[in-house]
Amino acid sequence: MNRILALTGALLLTATATAQVFDETTLEVAGELREQALGSELGYEITADLTTRIGNRLAGSENDARAVAWAVEMLEGLGFDRVWTEPVTFPYWVRETERVAIVAPVEQDLVATALGFSPATPAEGLEAEVVMFDDLAALDAAPDASVTGKIVFIRNRMERARDGSGYGPAVQARTGGSLVAARKGAAAIVIRSIGTSTNRFAHTGVMRFTAGSRYVPAAAISNPDADQLERLIALGEPVRMRVTIDASINQTYTSQNVIAQLDGATNPDSIVALGAHLDSWDVGTGALDDAAGVGIVTAAAQLIAGREQRPDRSIQVILFAAEEIGLWGGRAWAEAHGDEVARYLVASESDFGAGPIYEMTAKVADDAMPVIEAIQAELAPLGIAMGERGGGAGPDFSPMMAKGLAAVRLRQDGTNYFDYHHTENDTLDKVDPEAMKQNIAAFAVFAWLAANSPVEFGSGPGLVD
Template sequence: MTLKSLLLGVVSVIALSGNYSALADDVPSISEDALKVAAELRDEALKSSKGYDIVESLTTEVGPRMAGTPGDAAAVKWGVAKLEELGFDKVWTEPVTFPTWKRGIETAEVVAPYPQPLVITALGFSVGTPEDGLTAELVEFDDLAALEASEEDSAKGKIVFIKNRMKRAKDGSGYGPAVSARTRGASEAAKKGAVGILIRSIGTDSDRMAHTGVMNYEEGIKKIPAAALSAPDADLLENMLRRGKPVIVKMTIGAKQGKEYTSHNVIGEITGSEKPEEYVIIGGHLDSWDLGTGAIDDGAGIAITTAAAELIGRLPERPKRSIRVIMFANEEQGLLGGKAYAKAHKDKLDNIITAAESDFGADRIWRIDSKVKKEALPVVMEIANLLKPLGIEYGNNKAGGGPDLIPLRQLGISVFSLRQDGMDYFDYHHTPNDTLDKIDPEALDQNTAAYVVLAYIAAQMEGDFGGGFTKEQ
C-alpha cells in the first residue's frame, strides 16, 4: 500500500463515520511558517561547526569515560557545564546506580608450537585469570552455534576460540549475528568444560587492535575469563591450528569487579513557550569504553543533538513544546541510563511527543524511519521533504529510536531513527582507534541539520505522533 492510499483511507474512514470534525482534531499538522523556520535552521546547521566543537571539547577535556571511573565523573561535570555554557534554559542530573568493573592487565601469547605474542582485550565484566595466568590448549569453533551444538565435554580443560567474522554493512546489520559470541560465548564455553574463551573481535577492520564490549555470565554457570583477539591475531591462530598440532595459549587478565557506583544522566532543556510540560527527546550516551576517547561512540551523538537543540534555542521565540537533550549514563554496560530514565518518568509518558537517539558514529545520515500513528504520517512526510536536500530518504514506520530509548520504546512512546552510514563504524567501535580524527566535520553538520529539523517540527506541530505502540506496531 502506498502512503497516498493509506492517507486517503484514513480520510475515508472518518468521512464514512460522519465525524467530519475529527479530521481536523485528530490529524496532526504543521504550519507553513514552521516549515520555513525548520528549513532555515537546517541550512544554518550546515554552516555551523558547533557539533564538532562540542565533540572536540569532550574528547580533549575528558577523553575515555568508562562507567564508574574518574572519567565518568568528569564527563558528568563537563556535560552540565557545557549545557549551561550553551544557554539551555534548564540543566539538571538524575542518578543512575550500577556495579562497576576494572580492566587491569591483559596479555596473551602462543606458548607452543610457534611462540608469538597476541593482541587481546578483556571483555567487560570478565573475571580475571589466576595471577600467574591461564595456560591451556585451544579448541576452535566456527561460531557460537557450532559451540552450542558440540558435545558436552568438547572443550574440557581448554580455551575456546570462536573465529566468526562480522560482515560489513551500511546499516550495521552484521553486528547482531556476530555479537552473540561476545555476549554469550563465555557461559556456553563453560558449559562445555572450557577454562577460558578467546573470540575474534566483533568488528570489521583488519587492524591489530582488539574490540572490547560487555559480556554476560549466565546465572549458575561457572565464570571463565573472556577476551577478544585482534583480527590479525585471530587469523594467526587459525593458521596455526590448520597445521594440525596442539596450540597452547597463555592468557593473563587482571580484571575484577568494583564497588557499586552512582553516575548521572545529564539533561538540558530548551523550554517550550506554550506546552512546556510536553517535550521531544534527542540525545546520545555520555559514557564510553576506556580504550579510545569515545569520539564516535558516542561523543558524536552528544555533539549532534546538543548542537541541534542549541540552534533552536537561539530562535527569538521558543517552539511550543520543550526539547530535552539527554546525555545517558552507562549505555555500554547495559543501557542503564536509559532504563533509569524510563523508570523515573514512566508515569508521565504522555508528555513525551517523540524521541530519537544518535548512537551510530558520525557519518552522514541517509535514511529516516518513524514510529508514529498513521494520522501523523503527513507530518512525517513534511519532515522527510525537508531532509531530502541533505541526501536523506524516508524508509518506513518501524523505527527503533536508538539503544537508550529501548526501555521507553517498550513502554510505547513514538520514536524516530535517523540512520547513519555505518560501513566503517565497526572498524573503530570499542577500540583504541575511536578518536576525534575519525570525524568529518561536514558530515557532523549534516547530522545536526537533520536533528534540528526533526526536533523543531516535533516541538512545533499541532497534534502529536501518538503513543501506546506495541512491539508489533
C-alpha cells in the same frame, strides 16, 4: 488507474499532507535551521572538547565523574532553560591488564582486550589447548568433553554493511560466549573481534551480565590475530594459549544522566527527547562512540534554543550514563519516567558515529505518519530518504520503548563505523566534521518540526510490541 496517475495522486497527497501539517513560518524556520547547521562548527567543537579534555570515560571511572561535570557546565553555557542530573547506579567493572598469547607451537603475543564484566584469571594466567568453533551455536552444540578444560576460540566474522546489520549475528559470540563456555567447562574464551577492520585493534564490549551466573574469563583478539590463529591451527599441531586477565567487578557506583531542557512555548509538558551517551569504553577516546552523538544532539538543540521563536513543545537533550556496560542510563531513565511515557512525544538517539544520515525511520501511531512524512520532506534536501516504518530510537531509549515510547531514527551510514567501534582507534580524527554538520542539520530539523507537531505520535501502551 494507470501508474502515472497513481504516482501523481500520491505526490499530490504528500504535498497536501505537508501543507496541512506545518504552517509556512514553521517550515521557513526548519529551512533556516538546516542551513545554519551546515555552517556551524559547534557540534564538532563539543566532540573535540569532550575527547580532548576528558578522553576516555568508562562508566564508574574517575573520568566518568569528570565527564558529568563537563556536560553540566557545557549545557549550562548553551542557553537551555534547565540543566539537571538524574542518578544511575550500576556495578563498576575495572580492567587492569590483559594478555593473550599463543604459547605453542611458537610464542606469539596477540593484540587482545578483555570483554566487559570478564572475571580475572589467576595471576599467572590460564594455559590450555585451543578449540575453535565457527560461532556460538557451534560451541553450544559441541559435546562438553571436547571443550572441558580448553580455551574456546570463536572465529565468526562480522560483515560490513551500511546499516550495521552484520553486528547482531556476530555479537552473539561476545555477549553469550562466556556463559556457554562456562557451562561446558571451558577454561576461558577468546573471540575474533566483533568489528570490520583489518587493522590490528581488538574490539572490546560488554558480555551479558547477570550477578551470580558462572562466567569464564573472556577476551577478544584483533582480526589479524584471529587470522594468524586460524593459520596456526590449520598447520595441524595443537595450539596452546595463555590468557591472563586482571579485572574485577567492584561495589556499585552512581553516575548521572545529564539532561538539558528547552521549554516549549505552548505545550511545554510535551517533550521531544534527543539522546546520546556520555560514557565510553576505556580504550580510545570514545569519539565516534559517542562523543559525536553528544555533539550532534547538543548542537541541534542549541540551534533551536538560539532562535527567537520557541517551538510549541519542549525539547530535551539527554546524555545517558553507562550505556556501554549495559544501558544502565537508559534503564534508569525508563524506570524513573516510565509512568509519564505519554509526555514524550517521540525520542531519537545519535549513537552510530557521525556518517551521513541517509534514511529516517519512525515507529509512531498511524495518525502521526503525515507529520513524519512532512518532516522527511524537509530532510530530503540533506539526502535523507524515508525508510521502512518501524525501528527503534537508539539503544538508550529501548527500555522506554518497551513502555511504548514513540521512536524516530535518523540512520547514519555505518559502513566504516565498526572499523573503530570499541577500539583504541576511536579517536577524534575519525569524525568527519562535514558529515557531522549534515547530522546536526537533520536532528535540528527533526526536533524543531516534531516539537511543533499538531498531533501526538502515540507514545503509550498502544505502541508496545
